[in-house]
Structures are given as C-alpha cells and as structure tokens.
Amino acid sequence: MECARSTDFFNGSAVVTLQLFDGTLDRTFCPTFGGTDDFQVISKLVETPTVTPLALHALSLCLLVLCLVFSAASILISLYNSVSNPYQTYMGPIGIYACSSLSACLSVLTLIIFVVNVNVTSMAEDLVKLYADNIPVDLRNKSTEMGLGYYLVIPYTVFCLVAIALIYMYDHAAYTQRKEQQRPTEDAPKEIMMY
Structure with missing residues (x-):
C-alpha cells in the first residue's frame, strides 16, 4: 500500500x-x-483497535487445526477398517464420508475467511x-x-473430495455385488427351480 x-x-x-x-x-x-x-x-x-481481524485470524487457525484432526481421523478409520475383521468395521464408509467431507468444507471455509480478513478488514x-x-x-x-501456503489448501480440498468419490465408488460396487449374489431364483433354469 x-x-x-x-x-x-x-x-x-x-x-x-x-x-x-x-x-x-x-x-x-x-x-x-x-x-x-x-x-x-x-x-x-x-x-x-479493531477485534474483527484477530477473531477471523484465530478462526482460520482453529479451522485449519480441525481440518488436520478430521484428516487424521479419516486416515485412522481407513487403516483400521483395512486390517480389521471384514465383518467388523469401525463406522464403515460413513466415518470416512463424514471426516473427509468435514475436512473439505472446513478448508473451503478457511480459504474464504482468510481472503475476507485480508481484503475486507x-x-x-x-x-x-x-x-x-x-x-x-x-x-x-x-x-x-496470496502466497504459496494459501494455494496449498486447494489441493488438500481436492484430495478430500477425491477420497469421498473413491469410497463412494467402492461402496457402490460392493453393494452391487451383494445384490447380485442375493438375486432371486427367477433367473435360474427351470430344472433347478423344480428341486
């Protein structure tokens, strides 16, 4: 200036x-x-003299910490579910959906709040x-x-969304396979149906 x-x-x-x-x-x-x-x-x-920049900067820091916490939770849930008994998972894909989507939303909110803090206040x-x-x-x-640190939050958000998409595709494929295995006997040959 x-x-x-x-x-x-x-x-x-x-x-x-x-x-x-x-x-x-x-x-x-x-x-x-x-x-x-x-x-x-x-x-x-x-x-x-104004409190708003301090509050917005502290809010940005808190949201970034929460993003890291939810990312760590998503990784830990994924690791636990991958090595545990296949019939006993912790929160299943819902836990990864929740943690990854919260991370993505909070990171986008942090980007917006930081820009508002720097440009508007x-x-x-x-x-x-x-x-x-x-x-x-x-x-x-x-x-x-904006510096490099600001722009590094954008790939983080993209990776969170990619994780949600991958888990959704995996869960959808597993659901489709289960439904095909439970298909009724109407597609079976008539000789098998007689028994």
Whole structure:
C-alpha cells in the first residue's frame, strides 16, 4: 500500500507479509525512513483497535487445526477398517464420508475467511499504523497477493473430495455385488427351480 503523512504527498510504501504465526512489515518512508519489522501475528493483532481481524485470524487457525484432526481421523478409520475383521468395521464408509467431507468444507471455509480478513478488514492498515510511532498516516491503493501456503489448501480440498468419490465408488460396487449374489431364483433354469 502507498503511505504518507497526513500533510505530505504519497511517497512511501508499506508491505505486510503474513504467515499463520509470524509476519513481516517492510516500510519505506512510511511515515518516516522506515525499516523491516518482524512480529507475531496474534500478539500484534491484539494491539490493534479493531477485534474483527484477530477473531477471523484465530478462526482460520482453529479451522485449519480441525481440518488436520478430521484428516487424521479419516486416515485412522481407513487403516483400521483395512486390517480389521471384514465383518467388523469401525463406522464403515460413513466415518470416512463424514471426516473427509468435514475436512473439505472446513478448508473451503478457511480459504474464504482468510481472503475476507485480508481484503475486507483493515488488518494491514492497522498493523502499519501500529509501527507509525503515533504519527498520523494516510494509506491508499491497498493490494493483496496470496502466497504459496494459501494455494496449498486447494489441493488438500481436492484430495478430500477425491477420497469421498473413491469410497463412494467402492461402496457402490460392493453393494452391487451383494445384490447380485442375493438375486432371486427367477433367473435360474427351470430344472433347478423344480428341486
């Protein structure tokens, strides 16, 4: 974003780089000479005047943790069912459906919440103003760019959906095979039916 003191023209800039827990603020003449500052995201967001960016960032972190928990549950259920007695499964395909679909939904929700937090709220502006040393600062032309970590959540969502599709196809094939084995004797030859 472009930066200037409230009485000057816009000759400075500020770049805020956010990760899940750490962040970096690079300032050039914003509002003074500037510099590079590293910070902890949660602790700095606590100092900002608005609560919304902190709540949305904490919600994103919690949803990502839940995604990992449901993924681990899906893997453990799959492993248990693959090595257990075939007549005794734990939650069957329903457990994998539930865990994988919850992971996919929560990951999509996390993507949306993070974009809203970065683009709609004044999180970046508030962070720049915290480092302005009580000098009134005007900020404009804010632009955002998502990093690699953000885009890695998309393949995770796709893999969760692929797992649901594979389990559905396997369950459907097993159901079809069971139905064919239980087919009534109307297709059997007449000689067999006489006995």
